[in-house]
Amino acid sequence: MWKPNRQSNQPLYQQIADDLERRISYGEFPPGSVLPSERKLAEQLEVNRSTVVLAYSELRALGIIDSRSGSGTRVTKYKWGATPKHPPNWHRYAEGGSFLPNLPFMRRIREALGQNQSLIDFASGELAADISPVEEINILMNENHYTEYLGYDNPQGFVPLRQELVNYLSQYRDIHTTDSSILITSGSQQSLYLITQCLLSPGDAVAIEDPSYCYSLPMFQTAGLRLFRLPVDHKGVRPEDIRTLYKKHRIKMVFINPNFQNPTGAVLDNERRIQLLDVASELGLPIVEDDPFSLTAYEGAPPPPLKSIDSIGSVLYIGSFSKIAASGLRVGWMVAPHSVIERLADARQQMDFGLSVIPQRVAAQFLKSPYFVPHMDRLRMHLLYKRDLLIKALQKELPDLITFTIPQGGLHLWCKIIPKINDSKLLEEAIRRGVIFVPGSVYGSDSGYMRFTYARPKAEDIGSGISKFAAALRDVLS
Incomplete structure (x- = not known):
């Protein structure tokens, strides 16, 4: 006899309700038939009676069963010629689909x-x-009244913002690029999502740091990727570990957060940075560099990004306003070869037709304002x-x-x-x-x-x- 799975994350009562609904739909319990009593079913399934009470309540709410005093619980008997009507089983839908829930x-x-x-x-x-620039952003929004038509924007993002980012990246991150090689996203997480969905395929092996923020993102499992670990010590990852993973698993991409790594706070050693780029170029491996924290360096100059010393174009660089200004602006960016930017911009346009232009305007104004520094x-x-x-x-x-x-x-x-x-x-x-x-x-x-x-x-x-x-x-x- 079927028994509920006590190791499952799904509540026991919901498992019981789903099983009964299936058996009813298959005709095992035809319309008008009597279901076991709450006590008897609880004994059969080795659960508390209260669990069965909840399961029956779920089925009653769906209009599948009726309970009457003295008559027990029966499968609803529909009138001759009437079409059975009840709402979809949304629990089953919510548990389906390919996009995994959060941990x-x-x-x-x-x-x-x-x-x-x-x-x-x-x-x-x-x-x-x-510690967010709330007052400064309010001033900028009050000073700049938008009179232009607010239609769909450029698929790569608001052009003035991308132009300001060219200056910002050059001045603060020593990254030299053009606005055509920048994609505006709704934050680092969307950048990662676009990369996993558009540049990789189910079954591909990728390397991520251990521990890593990426482990908290089910999007990697949703994309069907195989994750392999790069241990992080006080100097960051060891480049030779990448070579080992490549030989053993043919990894296709490396995801790394080299500056004040999340969650350990480690900074990748300068010598290892050079070695990492050498290994990547030797193997033809792309590196995805997530760099949200560099400008928070407490003393001295911020550590440089890998992208600033990437001479052959191995690095896809991701940045965001979330950790240095306001997460609610939902503005991030990616620097990548133009062919990659075009591919990801096309995919993102299919998702949402582009970001709202208003927060992009605010971000552009904040970057060039006297308030930023x-x-x-x-x-x-x-x-x-x-x-x-x-x-x-x-x-x-x-x-x-x-x-x-x-x-x-x-x-x-x-x-x-x-x-x-x-x-x-x-x-x-x-x-x-x-x-x-x-x-x-x-x-x-x-x-x-x-x-x-x-x-x-x-x-x-x-x-x-x-x-x-x-x-x-x-x-x-x-």
Whole structure:
């Protein structure tokens, strides 16, 4: 006899409802037939009666069964000549399709933040309002009234923004390009999505860092890609590991975040950068460089991107405003050979006919305004201050239980809990106490690692947030 799968993410009652609906549709239970009682079916399936009650409620809501006192539960008997009518089984549709849902931990984090606005948020990878250029952007929007017709824009993105990005990339990232080699996207994630869907095929092998933000993106699995790991140490990835993966798995692309890597904060060593490009050119491998954090370097000049020393065109370069200005603008960009840009622009136009021109105008104005440089100076100062508050709190609350390497830029602190810990229990206990973080397993690490983002919480909440986390950790360990 069929039994529900207790290892499945689908609730038991929903599995039971789906199985009964299938059996009814196949005629095993014809119209008017009596279904087992709630108690008897619960005994047969070895579940609680309340689970069967929920399953029957689901089928009643669909109009498939009726329950009457003294008559038990029956399959609905339709009148002669009438057409059975009930809504689609949306649960089955929602579980189908080829695009995979977010990882369970990420869904849990999003759910918790939506339910409790007072949680101290070390999970969200975006800037808080107090360190975003909110006032400056409001001034620019008030000063510039748009009178032009707001129709569909150029498939590659708003031309004035791409022209400003040419200047920005040259001045701040030492990348020399033209506006025809730039594609505007809705952020780094859309850039990655377009690459996985348009430049790769199901079954292709790709290399990503370990740990890596890419592990948190189901889009790679949705595209049918095989993922192979490049371990990250304090100097970043080791170029020879790429050669090894190529020989063993014939990898077709490398995804890398070389500057203040997410989540570890590591910066790729200068010597390794040169070696990495040499290996890529030798093997004919494209490198996708995601560079959202470089301008947050706290001291000295930001580390250069790989693209700035790429002499033969091996690197597809991705950037975004999300980590340096405002994630809500939803403006990112990609620098690539023109043939690639044309291919991706065509695909993106099929998806959404291009981005809204209004945030692109705002982004272009902000880049050339006198507000950009002062904002970046303030941003670095505030991030450094918050990083130090977080480190001080961890050293005070958990001096013998957590280790970490202090990042010199970016938004994140990557930590390891010394005793063995259950990630799920720790996350739930932390949420119960009013604080939230991202478990390291989201990024492909073993349990016991975690990422604290210090850009999101208010400075005055960081100490109390770590105090709550410390109490949760000690409770789970005990």
